[in-house]
Amino acid sequence: MNPNPQGPQLEENKVTTPKISLRNVTKTYSGVDQPAVKDLDLDIASGEILVLVGPSGCGKSTTLRLINRMIEPSSGEIIFDGENVTNSDPNELRRRMGYVIQQVGLFPHRTIAENIAVVPKSLKWPKDRIRARVDELLELTGMDPNVYRDRYPKELSGGQAQRVGVARALGAEPDVLLMDEPFGAIDPITRFNLQNEFLRLQSELKKTIVFVTHDIDEAVKMGDRIAILRDQSEIAQLDTPEAILTNPADAFVVDFLGSGAVLKTLTLRRLRDIQLVHPPEITEQTGRADAAAQLRQSDFPYAVLLDDTRRPIAWVDQKNLDSSDSLDSNSRRIPVKLQPEDTLQEALSVMLQTSAGMSAVVDGSGQYLGTCTIQSLAELLTDQPVDGASL
Amino acid sequence: MDGIRSWFDYLSSRTDLVVETLLQTLAYVVTVTVAASIVSITVGVLTRHNALAKELSLSIASVFLTIPSLALFTIFIPIVGLGFAPSFIAMFLYALLPIMRNTVAGLDSVDSSVIESAKGMGLTPNQVLFKVQLPLAWPVILAGIRVSALLTVGISAIATLVAGGGLGDFIKSGLARLPLPNSLEAIWTGVILSLVLALAIDVVLRTVGRFSNPSGVRS
Incomplete structure (x- = not known):
């Protein structure tokens, strides 16, 4: 018809x-x-x-x-x-x-x-x-x-x-x-x-x-x-x-x-194409002991410190939590925030610049969305290997 | 001082003759330069894609320049007689090389990428020649024309030997009458007026260059 x-x-x-x-x-x-x-x-x-x-x-x-x-x-x-x-x-x-x-x-x-x-x-x-x-x-x-x-x-x-x-x-x-x-x-x-x-x-x-x-x-x-x-x-x-x-x-x-x-x-894939991971999120208001417990229970070496508007500030590890210094004065600050449109290559270069091996991803207004780690890139690449064996 | 005063006296008593011979020389320069330009530029353009033809034309033009001028002026007398014709032919043959060589060099100097992009935009071979190659080669070609014009002023003095007139008349008559009165003044007249004419032509052609060379290109 x-x-x-x-x-x-x-x-x-x-x-x-x-x-x-x-x-x-x-x-x-x-x-x-x-x-x-x-x-x-x-x-x-x-x-x-x-x-x-x-x-x-x-x-x-x-x-x-x-x-x-x-x-x-x-x-x-x-x-x-x-x-x-x-x-x-x-x-x-x-x-x-x-x-x-x-x-x-x-x-x-x-x-x-x-x-x-x-x-x-x-x-x-x-x-x-x-x-x-x-x-x-x-x-x-x-x-x-x-x-x-x-x-x-x-x-x-x-x-x-x-x-x-x-x-x-x-x-x-x-x-x-x-x-x-x-x-x-x-x-x-x-x-x-x-x-x-x-x-x-x-x-x-x-x-x-x-x-x-x-x-x-x-x-x-x-x-x-x-x-x-x-x-x-x-x-x-x-x-x-x-x-x-x-x-x-x-x-x-x-x-x-x-x-x-x-x-x-990596230049062809963008951050929005991969699954972000979520290390513990803490703020200045989170108690130190509470934060340390969260970090121990997770698989991550660092927690992400957010400010009041959920903007990522720094990566925080066990040592920072144990010391009495202010958390945002540590050396692993997050100067570069990636957005979902950025390529994985850019994510990798940011990770290599910070000693944490992680990069924070934010939305257009700067609010924290999640984290991309070296491991997540490695998994992505090994899932789709360049198959040299089939030559 | 006496010498200069007597030269001015000599000049002022012969203004008609001075103007006439000056115009004769100028006529040689203009006709020879125009004819040689037309022929040389045409040859340069036509042979631009053919290395052999290009070399051959340049060689022939070079040969003319090596023939002693006295010989070249007289060699055509049996065919064309005395006067303007053999002088014109000789000077024309001399004037070919500078213009032809500069035309070839000017066309060769146009960046091949400019020609490539011109063709790539669908310009026909004639459009490429007239809109791109010749305008860009023009400053170099004009420099060749200037050399030929000045060369012609110099050798036009020989024309007097084949009854061709021009400023050479003064030099010849002066030399023949040495050391009689007014002989040196005659020689000076020929020499100085040739120099003045050459300078004037140079200024004119430089001015032509200033206005006709494409802006955006420094020669």
């Missing part, structure tokens, strides 16, 4: 139709025997960040550049929005795909605004629309348009230049962004910020992004899915970061992930 039985199915088809497909693509450079990319099949879903990662020379950049035909494939097909673009006008294709490279490549003789306006201008947008779009993009990428609009690229720092690079790539509202190690030449702190800002931006924009990097940590952080490539752009494994880290396909992937793979899973 369903009047439209195909409805849901159509909906599903729409979701699963890839935004970009490479079909059996091979690229052989003239004068070289081995192809740089060999028989590659790759589907990129609409709205995802697909990271291509692999050792240098594996063909990841070549693969990216095949998509906007900066490099022409020797054979195979490139499908974009269901349309075979293998032999279409490459310049028209490139104007529909933002392109960000490591060296940015801003035009030094053009202002920031003129740089961002390049593609809208070649698409003959009206001037008012271009001006509004430039300001919008500068704001989106965290640059004050009134300050930067009329400056020249040489006046920008590396991080600012790449912000403009991203703004320029987004110029004519392309659905697709191709990014070739965009944050590779930027210092670690700025890179960290740019990555976070870019992820925030992407959560609003929902572009389809192909992102090349050689840095597995960056891949894990940025990718909705990761394609780990080996020689000739052969896909060793294509999956979500979590699935790859917890279940690498073969020895090559294990090798590429490196010994830090277990630790990397």
